[in-house]
Amino acid sequence: MKTWNPWLFWPNNVAFSVLALAVLAMLFLYAARKPMHGVIHSVCELLSQSMRFISRWLFLCADNLRLRNQSVLLAHGQESEATVIDREFERVGNIIRKDMQEFPALQRKMMEEATRIEDDYHKCREVPPPPPEWVSALESVAQIKSGGDIPRKLLEDINKSIQKIHDQTVAEFRRSYEERHKILKTMQPAWRSVEKLTGEMEKKMLTLQTNAKQIDGHMEKLEAIRAKDNKTEHALTVSGFVQLAISALVMVIAMGGAFINYKLIALPMSEMVGASDYITNNLKTSDVAALVIILMEASMGLFLLESLRITQLFPRIASMDDRMRHRLMLASLIFLIILAAIESSLALMRDLLVVDKASLLRDLASAAPPASDGLLTSIPMIGQMVMGFVLPFALAFVAIPLENVVHSLRTVIGVFLVQAIRGLGFVLRFTGLLFKRLAKVLELTYDVLIVIPLMIERWVIGIRAGSPGDMGNTEDKELSKLRRAA
Amino acid sequence: MSKYLTLLILSVGIVFISACGDSRIHSHGVYMLVDTSGTYDQEMNKASKIINYLLATLNPGDSLAVAKVETRSFTEKDIIAKVTFDKRPSKATSQKRAFKTNIAAFAKGVKGSAYTDITGGLIQGAEYLNETKAGIKTIVVFSDMQEELGKGTIRNFPIKLDGIRIVALNVTKLGADNADPRRYLDRLARWEASVRKAGATEWVVVNDLENNLESILITR
Numbered sequence: 113m114k115t116w117n118p119w120l121f122w123p124n125n126v127a128f129s130v131l132a133l134a135v136l137a138m139l140f141l142y143a144a145r146k147p148m149h150g151v152i153h154s155v156c157e158l159l160s161q162s163m164r165f166i167s168r169w170l171f172l173c174a175d176n177l178r179l180r181n182q183s184v185l186l187a188h189g190q191e192s193e194a195t196v197i198d199r200e201f202e203r204v205g206n207i208i209r210k211d212m213q214e215f216p217a218l219q220r221k222m223m224e225e226a227t228r229i230e231d232d233y234h235k236c237r238e239v240p241p242p243p244p245e246w247v248s249a250l251e252s253v254a255q256i257k258s259g260g261d262i263p264r265k266l267l268e269d270i271n272k273s274i275q276k277i278h279d280q281t282v283a284e285f286r287r288s289y290e291e292r293h294k295i296l297k298t299m300q301p302a303w304r305s306v307e308k309l310t311g312e313m314e315k316k317m318l319t320l321q322t323n324a325k326q327i328d329g330h331m332e333k334l335e336a337i338r339a340k341d342n343k344t345e346h347a348l349t350v351s352g353f354v355q356l357a358i359s360a361l362v363m364v365i366a367m368g369g370a371f372i373n374y375k376l377i378a379l380p381m382s383e384m385v386g387a388s389d390y391i392t393n394n395l396k397t398s399d400v401a402a403l404v405i406i407l408m409e410a411s412m413g414l415f416l417l418e419s420l421r422i423t424q425l426f427p428r429i430a431s432m433d434d435r436m437r438h439r440l441m442l443a444s445l446i447f448l449i450i451l452a453a454i455e456s457s458l459a460l461m462r463d464l465l466v467v468d469k470a471s472l473l474r475d476l477a478s479a480a481p482p483a484s485d486g487l488l489t490s491i492p493m494i495g496q497m498v499m500g501f502v503l504p505f506a507l508a509f510v511a512i513p514l515e516n517v518v519h520s521l522r523t524v525i526g527v528f529l530v531q532a533i534r535g536l537g538f539v540l541r542f543t544g545l546l547f548k549r550l551a552k553v554l555e556l557t558y559d560v561l562i563v564i565p566l567m568i569e570r571w572v573i574g575i576r577a578g579s580p581g582d583m584g585n586t587e588d589k590e591l592s593k594l595r596r597a598a
Numbered sequence: 599m600s601k602y603l604t605l606l607i608l609s610v611g612i613v614f615i616s617a618c619g620d621s622r623i624h625s626h627g628v629y630m631l632v633d634t635s636g637t638y639d640q641e642m643n644k645a646s647k648i649i650n651y652l653l654a655t656l657n658p659g660d661s662l663a664v665a666k667v668e669t670r671s672f673t674e675k676d677i678i679a680k681v682t683f684d685k686r687p688s689k690a691t692s693q694k695r696a697f698k699t700n701i702a703a704f705a706k707g708v709k710g711s712a713y714t715d716i717t718g719g720l721i722q723g724a725e726y727l728n729e730t731k732a733g734i735k736t737i738v739v740f741s742d743m744q745e746e747l748g749k750g751t752i753r754n755f756p757i758k759l760d761g762i763r764i765v766a767l768n769v770t771k772l773g774a775d776n777a778d779p780r781r782y783l784d785r786l787a788r789w790e791a792s793v794r795k796a797g798a799t800e801w802v803v804v805n806d807l808e809n810n811l812e813s814i815l816i817t818r
Binding site: 387389468469473477 | 625658685686691
């Protein structure tokens, strides 16, 4: 227990001792008033200035980081848009190349159809009936002057002839119309063919028009990116957040698949590397080996997608010449198939081990073996084998969301980092301000502790000045000084 | 990116190199003493069930030995069967089957002994377990814990059971225990004090063989 006795002048009279100590302390503090005020001011000023300086530096860092993020984001956006535009142009080029190749044939076909239609049209023109020859014969008969039976007979003969000719003409006319109808009927498919060809051309032109509109949209975006438009930057940042969320979701699903994969091969791997080997206290070697197999599958999938130019995480692979890239693609695919086959056989081994263990447990418990249905019991085994073969290929596609995560994580982390630095800068600035004000508070608190000597000082100054008015002035001056300081 | 790839390959390599550590430290070693003295040989069926439980629970890489408690038990001759399971699960399963057959053969022809040398069995068990270099060592004593030493058998000296768990199984109450339960409690307390003094890490008594078999082994 600490004793205060050494500090007491009169241990028997504590009150007096404390009073004496207080007076001494007050005198000391009064004497050290100016230096202490200076110390308080200096320390607070030092802290305040340091914090302001650090805060300013942090804001500067945040600005630099924001600019860097912006340039990276815009560069990435520009690259993406350029790739999309390239792809669109390629698509348009393909359409044009394909259709241009077809256009001469199409045109020839249309010309042929048009000629055929024209010919048919010419053939269809109406043939006028032959001129009535009997009219002139009738006129000759009418000019005969003498009467009798001769004109009547002649007229009857003419009538007969006319009837005959009329019948022949009508029959000819009908036959002719029949032929024309037949020709018109044969024209129908030609018209349909022309209509179809025109429709096809229209459809192709429409596709081309849509593609052109899409290219226009992408070009506008690209122009906005190049102009460093704030709106575009904001849109790209939001897109980064959305991409990260979607990719993370897909990655979580993929991780679920990987976990099932791991469960499938962890037990049979113990048959290969031993079930009792441990890497750390809780980490079995067989578990790590299973994990390595899964990671290798994911890596092979990544290389496969890289060599197919679906993802672009490794620029070196993307920039390889086509032959080399093709070889890499084949190698990755072969490795992936081998790993899938290994996994499938491991899944089979797992099933055998499980069955063996179940049989042992039944033996140990002296239980009768269950009645087995060959087909039903083999379904899980087949299912495991199929899953073991398919899951590695499904896992290969994880490279796509991975690439998205890598790209969008940079944006998201950058945004959070800028906000965090700015927040820290604000806190430091606020603390600096507090320290600045704290100097005055501490000074006043110090003066409160030595209020009695200060009052005496003021009184003495008043007496020396000689008049109460002057004393009042001095007090006013002191007060105004304090106010200013405050 | 290639820098990160190199780092990943290096870390995987380091993990594989560190995998070459001693694996025995994670394995179980179990030495089971089966009392065959007096009327306790009637309990052999229960002992077989316990052995079967141990066979079902122990993993590849673990060791198991079953020995009988005789008039003088500090001898390898009393070990009925012993095995260290292979690292491969399929091989370990066939070893377990063979072990079970051995025990079943012994259970059919078990003969009662005149005396009960539990201490000798404990010393023999400790010796076996230390040889296995198992990480977790357990001696299971299937007995009423009533030691009766024959003439000339000396066991009143300090023994060493450092780092070994002792599990007393099916400690039946004798006729005299029923008359005066203090005898039974004193017997258990004496054994506990004795094995703890010898350096045993744990002393466990399991009498409920239906529901409390999990206490025999420490699960990893």
